[in-house]
Amino acid sequence: MTTFRRRLLTASAAALLVLTGCAQPAAKPFEPTVGQAGKDVIWVPTPDAVVERMLELAQVKSGDRVVDLGSGDGKIAIAAAKRGARARGIEFNPDMVALSKRNAQAQGVQVDFRQGDIFASDFSDADVITLYLLPHLNEKLRPILLDMKPGTRVTSHQFQMGDWKPDRTDDLEGRQAHLWIVPAKVAGRWSVRVDGQPELAVHLVQRYQALEGHLERGGSQVPLQDARVEGPRVSFAVPQDGGTARFQGSTGHGGPMEGTVTLADGTQKRFIATRP
Ligand SMILES: C[S@@+](CC[C@H](N)C(=O)[O-])C[C@H]1O[C@@H](n2cnc3c(N)ncnc32)[C@H](O)[C@@H]1O
Incomplete structure (x- = not known):
């Protein structure tokens, strides 16, 4: 084989690799951006101090089933798991779900992160629901939450639930953590x-x-x-x-x-x- 033909073959093989994608550099791991679009609300993480206050307000204890609706990077569910809870996160963005799983693994806790729409998911087994959504989304969830077993604790960062006033609100330097306890229907x-x-x-x-x-x-x-x-x-x-x-x-x-x-x-x- 002549030098020219060898070079031609090498160049053709390289071109084939590029065309089939084999020569592309490895994809960069997903990195979330605060404010990125979400299905019904953008992603903004709850600050650590507010996460802890929400879990304290809800008296999260070992064995509780805690579900974060719209779980973002997983931080609330991971913090609940660190308290011994059986924690779950429901998040629409599959990249965020994968990131949450990596975060939980890196922090040595077991959390069940699921991709899904919170309005099409069943979380009726929860003892505690955590939220950082928007007022109108909380109100849309309200009838579902009120149908949960009496005594279920619901805690929300910042936003309320329309005319269902919280049982307790704590203020942390301008950020609010609210608690509702689902009442039995006794009318x-x-x-x-x-x-x-x-x-x-x-x-x-x-x-x-x-x-x-x-x-x-x-x-x-x-x-x-x-x-x-x-x-x-x-x-x-x-x-x-x-x-x-x-x-x-x-x-x-x-x-x-x-x-x-x-x-x-x-x-x-x-x-x-x-x-x-
Ligand atoms: C404000 S962030 C809160 C994240 C996390 N709960 C926290 O407090 O750190 C809201 C999250 O809800 C997700 N989300 C928006 N609409 C959703 C839906 N319909 N179902 C599931 N997740 C949704 C967004 O992708 C985003 O990650």
């Missing part, structure tokens, strides 16, 4: 039975975690005092024999309410309340 008429006493009819009027109502007694309506619903727990008081009878019980969505009533003389009795 309506309840038939309350206390050991050995006639049945009582109680009407509860509920607006998220705010509760009021009345007891039917002798054809009149006696307003309830100190009515509260916090997660699955319900409490209210009614005047009784010159004192007060205090009811404290708990219920799931749609189930009976069971608990203890402390009568005016201090006696405690069990009560069970059902919907007619």
